[in-house]
Amino acid sequence: xxxxxxxLSALTLAFVLLAGLSSTRAAAAQKMDLNTCSEASLMQxxxxxxxxxxxxxxxxxxxxxxxxxxxxxxxxxxxLARIAEWSIQPYTTxxxxxxxxxxxxSGFGGIAGR
Numbered sequence: 363x364x365x366x367x368x369x370l371s372a373l374t375l376a377f378v379l380l381a382g383l384s385s386t387r388a389a390a391a392q393k394m395d396l397n398t399c400s401e402a403s404l405m406q407x408x409x410x411x412x413x414x415x416x417x418x419x420x421x422x423x424x425x426x427x428x429x430x431x432x433x434x435x436x437x438x439x440x441x442l443a444r445i446a447e448w449s450i451q452p453y454t455t456x457x458x459x460x461x462x463x464x465x466x467x468s469g470f471g472g473i474a475g476r
Contacts, residue, residue, distance in 0.1 A: 393450045396424045407448045409441055427453035 404415035421433035427446045446453035
């Protein structure tokens with residue numbers, strides 16, 4: 363195969379791979395309102411199954427994604443972050459809310475004055 367053909371093949375492969383990634387991100391770019399979206403829409407979020415979608419719908423109204431923990435019992439931070447990517451409701455990660463470093467506040471991993 364000549365170099366022009368190899369370059370074209372590599373370019374085509376790169377385009378196909380990027381198109382696959384873009385389709386998932388494009389879906390997330392069209393964010394949904396958890397207070398009005400359908401069960402089918404919620405189930406488009408990776409990891410959200412029928413029971414979880416029904417639980418989210420049953421406990422509506424949400425001002426923030428963080429309210430999902432209290433109202434539905436969804437505690438997994440990764441799942442909440444994933445839902446936030448698809449939702450118009452704001453989300454504050456627990457680390458951001460507690461100061462960001464996850465330490466006890468000393469800035470030294472919980473070891474103060476040693």
